[in-house]
Amino acid sequence: MEQILVITLQNLKSIPGRLGTSLVAVVGVAGVVAVLVAVLSMARGFENTLESGTSPGNVIVLRSGSSSELDSGFQGDQARIIAQAEQLALVSPEVYVIVDLEKKSSQTQANVPMRGVGADAAAIRSDFRIIDGRMFEPGRRELVAGRGAADQFAGLAVGNTLEFGTERWDVVGIFESGGGSAESELWTDSATLQGAYRRGNSFSVVYGRLDDPGRFTEFKDALTSDPQLSVRVERESEYFAEQSRALSTFVSVVGYGIAVLMALGALFGALNTMYTAVSDRAREIATLRALGFTPVAIVVSVMAEAMLLALAGGLIGAGLAWLLFNGFTVSTLNFSSFSQVVFAFAVTPGLLVQGIVIALIIGLVGGLAPAIRAARMPIVSALRE
Amino acid sequence: MNKPIVTVRNVVKSYRKGREAVEVLHGLDLEIAQGEFSALMGPSGSGKTTLLNLIGGLDRPTSGEVEVGGERIDRLSSRALARWRSNHVGFIFQFYNLMPVLTAQRNVELPLLLKKMSSKERRERAMTALEIVGLADRAKHLPRELSGGQEQRVAIARAIVSDPDLLLADEPTGDLDRDTANEILDLLGTLNTRHGKTILMVTHDPVAAEHAGRTVHLDKGSIKAGEEAA
Numbered sequence: 001m002e003q004i005l006v007i008t009l010q011n012l013k014s015i016p017g018r019l020g021t022s023l024v025a026v027v028g029v030a031g032v033v034a035v036l037v038a039v040l041s042m043a044r045g046f047e048n049t050l051e052s053g054t055s056p057g058n059v060i061v062l063r064s065g066s067s068s069e070l071d072s073g074f075q076g077d078q079a080r081i082i083a084q085a086e087q088l089a090l091v092s093p094e095v096y097v098i099v100d101l102e103k104k105s106s107q108t109q110a111n112v113p114m115r116g117v118g119a120d121a122a123a124i125r126s127d128f129r130i131i132d133g134r135m136f137e138p139g140r141r142e143l144v145a146g147r148g149a150a151d152q153f154a155g156l157a158v159g160n161t162l163e164f165g166t167e168r169w170d171v172v173g174i175f176e177s178g179g180g181s182a183e184s185e186l187w188t189d190s191a192t193l194q195g196a197y198r199r200g201n202s203f204s205v206v207y208g209r210l211d212d213p214g215r216f217t218e219f220k221d222a223l224t225s226d227p228q229l230s231v232r233v234e235r236e237s238e239y240f241a242e243q244s245r246a247l248s249t250f251v252s253v254v255g256y257g258i259a260v261l262m263a264l265g266a267l268f269g270a271l272n273t274m275y276t277a278v279s280d281r282a283r284e285i286a287t288l289r290a291l292g293f294t295p296v297a298i299v300v301s302v303m304a305e306a307m308l309l310a311l312a313g314g315l316i317g318a319g320l321a322w323l324l325f326n327g328f329t330v331s332t333l334n335f336s337s338f339s340q341v342v343f344a345f346a347v348t349p350g351l352l353v354q355g356i357v358i359a360l361i362i363g364l365v366g367g368l369a370p371a372i373r374a375a376r377m378p379i380v381s382a383l384r385e
Numbered sequence: 386m387n388k389p390i391v392t393v394r395n396v397v398k399s400y401r402k403g404r405e406a407v408e409v410l411h412g413l414d415l416e417i418a419q420g421e422f423s424a425l426m427g428p429s430g431s432g433k434t435t436l437l438n439l440i441g442g443l444d445r446p447t448s449g450e451v452e453v454g455g456e457r458i459d460r461l462s463s464r465a466l467a468r469w470r471s472n473h474v475g476f477i478f479q480f481y482n483l484m485p486v487l488t489a490q491r492n493v494e495l496p497l498l499l500k501k502m503s504s505k506e507r508r509e510r511a512m513t514a515l516e517i518v519g520l521a522d523r524a525k526h527l528p529r530e531l532s533g534g535q536e537q538r539v540a541i542a543r544a545i546v547s548d549p550d551l552l553l554a555d556e557p558t559g560d561l562d563r564d565t566a567n568e569i570l571d572l573l574g575t576l577n578t579r580h581g582k583t584i585l586m587v588t589h590d591p592v593a594a595e596h597a598g599r600t601v602h603l604d605k606g607s608i609k610a611g612e613e614a615a
């Protein structure tokens with residue numbers, strides 16, 4: 001054991017003499033890890049946003065066959081039947097429309113969801129809180145904007161007046177809702193929005209909170225078997241998970257694709273570094289072997305050097321991704337609802353660990369062949385060099 | 386003559402060069418007695434290093450027997466051979482082959498890492514070896530801070546630190562000036578006479594050979610008749 005430790009330390013001490021090639025390996029690995037962690041943190045952030053703010057008892061009822069709130073709809077009497085379901089403790093029939101607002105970052109128009117909500121809406125979103133201004137008053141052309149929307153889109157400051165649809169709207173408050181997707185939205189009361197958008201008495205969806213999360217199946221069965229209704233009933237969390245799946249899958253696939261290509265590059269960098277290290281030190285290694293050191297000790301020491309370089313690269317890359325991207329907020333089109341979702345990159349400990357594991361794998365693979373070559377070098381010919 | 390510590394019997398060594406095998410040693414016989422200081426001379430390419438490597442267990446003969454200290458080292462597995470080397474021979478190279486990032490003392494300690502002993506004992510043994518070669522005051526120096534002669538002394542300390550019976554030196558003074566070479570040769574002489582080390586030294590230098598009690602001449606892979614001199 002000690003022999004391995006000492007020759008490993010010896011390898012490491014000789015790194016300054018081979019700084020150039022060692023840096024190539026470290027930088028390559030750092031790049032891979034930074035890109036991978038950044039991309040995955042984007043996918044993770046997106047998922048977080050769509051999944052947070054949901055609570056286990058929350059349900060969403062859409063028209064059967066609709067893929068999102070945008071293409072869902074009920075007549076008022078249908079909404080009333082749903083709202084009267086005995087399993088619901090809280091209920092909010094809601095109207096969902098898309099309005100055009102200017103994106104601050106690009107000064108282009110973007111689709112922003114606007115929601116007309118019922119009285120229980122804020123209570124259903126468990127972490128709903130007004131952080132600036134006040135709540136809208138029902139019946140008036142007033143709206144409150146989610147924190148994310150207010151950050152990303154122009155004109156959403158308390159006291160401002162916006163014009164869209166046929167109406168002018170006063171922005172009276174900013175809210176948060178536990179980082180969930182509602183924070184990308186504008187809210188007003190449902191009757192006001194129905195009026196402004198000539199929706200008559202129709203609603204898009206019904207949100208509700210079950211009195212007991214365990215009664216979901218009972219609730220679902222009751223609604224789906226009602227001959228007056230044709231509905232799709234989902235837990236809110238499942239609905240959002242599904243909404244985020246397309247984009248997060250896309251991002252993950254692209255992210256892993258890029259990372260794999262970069263990882264191949266970094267792997268060759270690591271291989272090159274370690275082959276150079278081994279051939280530079282061929283005579284030293286042969287001398288150690290002559291003294292009686294085992295090939296195993298040589299392999300381990302070369303591997304340890306490769307892994308340590310990779311680890312350094314991994315830590316740098318993960319650190320960079322964390323510094324540059326954690327909490328970095330962007331808005332993007334959610335493919336499923338064709339409206340903007342505001343979300344923050346989430347560089348989680350899990351992703352950092354994943355990045356570092358990838359780095360170590362690159363080190364392991366990149367170090368193995370050179371290590372074996374080093375150990376198999378015939379002593380006598382290496383001593384002649 | 387003392388009983389032999391090294392017995393080489395009918396050793397053939399050939400190297401593969403591409404498809405054909407080149408025979409370097411042709412059925413060579415040699416005995417070296419315990420306590421002897423021998424010089425191995427011969428033209429370049431005659432197989433001196435090859436023979437030394439066989440005796441030191443760094444390489445194996447193509448055929449024939451190599452017996453050192455009563456052990457048939459040509460028959461040992463590579464693992465066993467590595468362990469045998471660490472216990473029974475010390476190597477001294479022309480270019481010293483010290484580890485550049487280790488201090489003199491750490492270099493000398495290297496062979497002891499293969500043995501069970503406390504780090505304190507290692508340090509003490511290394512210091513003793515450095516004292517024998519007269520370099521105790523340079524223990525903390527790196528090889529690049531030492532002269533060639535001093536580096537070779539450190540290498541000799543490394544060769545003797547685990548107290549082997551046999552020292553094998555391949556042109557130990559080949560890279561040194563006359564005076565420094567003489568100091569190294571005197572040191573080897575002392576190790577031979579005072580510490581009882583058997584030494585086999587390859588050299589091109591007749592002056593160096595004079596320090597040895599016996600000179601073996603190798604030519605084209607065979608021992609020349611009338612090898613005994615001095």
Ligand SMILES: Nc1ncnc2c1ncn2[C@@H]1O[C@H](COP(=O)(O)OP(=O)(O)OP(=O)(O)O)[C@@H](O)[C@H]1O
Binds near residue numbers: 380381433434
């Ligand atoms: N690993 C090897 N592969 C192929 N040929 C080798 C190998 N090692 C040595 N030889 C050949 O064996 C012959 C003897 O080499 P060796 O090094 O033993 O000679 P030497 O007497 O030590 O020479 P020098 O005085 O130049 O050191 C040479 O012709 C050399 O080219």
Ligand SMILES: [Mg+2]
Binds near residue numbers: 433434435555
């Ligand atoms: Mg030679």
